[in-house]
Amino acid sequence: MIIGKSLKSISNEKFSTKDFNPSRLTFARTRRGFKKADLAKKIGVTPRSITGYESGEFPPELERLEQLAVALKFPRDFFLDEEAIEQIEADAVSFRAMSKMSATLKYMAIGAGTIAIQLNAWIEAKFQLPAPDLPELGRNIDPEAAAEALRNYWGLGEQAVSNMVHLLEAKGVRVYSLAIEAKEVDAFSMWRDGTPFVFLNTQKSAEHSRFDAAHELGHLIMHRHGQPHGQEAEKEANAFASAFLMPEKSIRAKQLYFPTLDGLVKAKKHWKVSVSALNYRLHALGFTTEWTNRSLCIQISQAGYRTSEPNEVQRETSQVLDKVFNALRTEGVGKADVAFDLKITTYEIDELTYGLLRIGAVPERDDVVCMGIPQQLSKPVLTIVK
Secondary structure, eight states: OOOOOOHHHHHTSOOOGGGOOHHHHHHHHHHTTOOHHHHHHHHTOOHHHHHHHHHTSSOOOHHHHHHHHHHHTOOGGGGGOOSOOOOOOGGGSEETTGGGOOHHHHHHHHHHHHHHHHHHHHHHTTSBOOOOOOOOOOTTOOHHHHHHHHHHHHTOTTOOOSOHHHHHHHTTOEEEEOOOOOTTOOEEEEEETTEEEEEEOTTSOHHHHHHHHHHHHHHHHHSTTOOSOHHHHHHHHHHHHHHHHSOHHHHHHHTOSSOOHHHHHHHHHHHTOOHHHHHHHHHHTTSSOHHHHHHHHHHHHHTTTTTSOTTOOOOOOOHHHHHHHHHHHHTTOOHHHHHHHHTOOHHHHHHHHTTTSOTTOOOSSGGGSOOSOTTOSSOOBOOOOO
């Protein structure tokens, strides 16, 4: 059980701004996407003051520190922790659309990942999550072959993946949200101390998120050791996602040799993919000619299906996060308690779980929440239903 204090009671305790940690201000500012001038204007100081705070030249006064905490949505104590934030290295992650991302968006996303690692460590200290089960398929493997090999390894056969988030979690991948309102930010993935992580922009369509999840799985499987980079890696991850979600034998069984736009809209439900993704896969497998492919692409754009998916499937949510917070709630532990432990705000937890956590949800079965015996010191085991 967490024994915590409210944030209000913390603000009444004596402290000294000499304990101010400049690196944490830099982290918080970039996490929220502020430039120094923007933050300075927001709290009523000069950009030179922000530079001084972050360089360690001088600490902010109490009033300014309080303003910084409010503006950046971090508790005051976050800035007074002497421990430096162990940030994710930019070259350690695979971004879905790196070439389209500004430095501001990149550091916002990396900041989210950094805090997610801390939240995940907190969760794993109290719950036994599924162990990673992603095989080593070797270097330079063809994406189509990699997708088929992984399906065989996981025993999926040719069946459609009913829920990508649940599948990833069952295989030990930690899934978190990127609640960033920017079309350039899709997703990213990384390995951290032997644990795979995937971050999804849950503000995109459900089909888009499913493809992003499969795309990042491709990076985790094929680019675990960092090769290749850039557009080549993105193309390989796209090809993997397409093959993993829409196996060739499954596509051929549907006999979609003369597809129409209406036919694609109906057929996409089977694989829970976008109209565009299905059209691309059919052409890649030789089901359609270049002319048919181009014609369907034009029709898809004219119908507005690139920005608004027709007959959108149900959004996928996390079983792990759902069960963790339900189990904590039964013990009287809320998000505020977790946030207090991590010296962040509940806003940050909401950001990392946005679109993945069902508010007030109950477990699907009693035996998949906590398999431990109450009051025991051993960590509860979370079992994922695929």
